Amino acid sequence: NAGVTQTPKFRVLKTGQSMTLLCAQDMNHEYMYWYRQDPGMGLRLIHYSVGEGTTAKGEVPDGYNVSRLKKQNFLLGLESAAPSQTSVYFCASSYPTSILTYNEQFFGPGTRLTVL
Amino acid sequence: EDKVVQSPLSLVVHEGDTVTLNCSYEVTNFRSLLWYKQEKKAPTFLFMLTSSGIEKKSGRLSSILDKKELSSILNITATQTGDSAIYLCAVKTTDSWGKFQFGAGTQVVVTP
Numbered sequence: 022n023a024g025v026t027q028t029p030k031f032r033v034l035k036t037g038q039s040m041t042l043l044c045a046q047d048m049n050h051e052y053m054y055w056y057r058q059d060p061g062m063g064l065r066l067i068h069y070s071v072g073e074g075t076t077a078k079g080e081v082p083d084g085y086n087v088s089r090l091k092k093q094n095f096l097l098g099l100e101s102a103a104p105s106q107t108s109v110y111f112c113a114s115s116y117p118t119s120i121l122t123y124n125e126q127f128f129g130p131g132t133r134l135t136v137l
Numbered sequence: 138e139d140k141v142v143q144s145p146l147s148l149v150v151h152e153g154d155t156v157t158l159n160c161s162y163e164v165t166n167f168r169s170l171l172w173y174k175q176e177k178k179a180p181t182f183l184f185m186l187t188s189s190g191i192e193k194k195s196g197r198l199s200s201i202l203d204k205k206e207l208s209s210i211l212n213i214t215a216t217q218t219g220d221s222a223i224y225l226c227a228v229k230t231t232d233s234w235g236k237f238q239f240g241a242g243t244q245v246v247v248t249p
Binding site for chain 2: 025054056061062063064065066111125126127128129130131
């Protein structure tokens with residue numbers, strides 16, 4: 022099993038450009054998440070999804086959009102990139118809350134995005 | 138608003154020292170507390186704690202939850218340079234979708 026994969030691993034954008042980050046998981050997890058990590062701020066939730074076709078806003082959703090057309094994929098879009106979106110982006114997935122034994126989140130390797 | 142605070146933010150120790158990391162939380166509908174280790178890449182799972190007073194151990198790492206004090210500690214004994222990492226604490230709530238609230242992390246540097 023590949024677990025959680027993210028593409029691309031690195032990207033440099035100019036202000037105003039758009040891009041899409043792809044997250045894929047092969048663990049049949051219902052829940053998927055997008056986080057950003059900035060120095061000294063831990064992981065902050067951008068958007069999440071509790072199942073195919075559903076998405077919801079997290080803590081810092083402004084400037085981002087997401088889609089979950091297939092259960093195994095969760096896409097994060099930046100429509101008009103800004104320097105404030107320079108960060109490391111992590112995707113994660115997990116089983117639903119009711120399955121306590123598998124409560125942890127599994128993380129992808131991250132995407133380092135720089136917006137100039 | 139839910140909050141998870143970790144302390145210290147960073148520390149430097151020598152190989153062989155013991156390290157104690159703290160995580161305190163203020164959340165509604167607490168379910169569990171999780172510890173992750175993050176080296177250069179993705180966070181990797183260490184422990185999940187749901188019951189007060191029950192220590193979880195894995196090698197030189199151990200952790201315990203105190204629901205009365207709304208906190209948890211992570212201990213690392215006989216530290217090695219490979220323990221250098223950011224240690225993240227996350228609290229999971231009973232929200233219908235299982236929100237994880239992360240702390241800012243503690244950066245641990247172990248010097249030879």
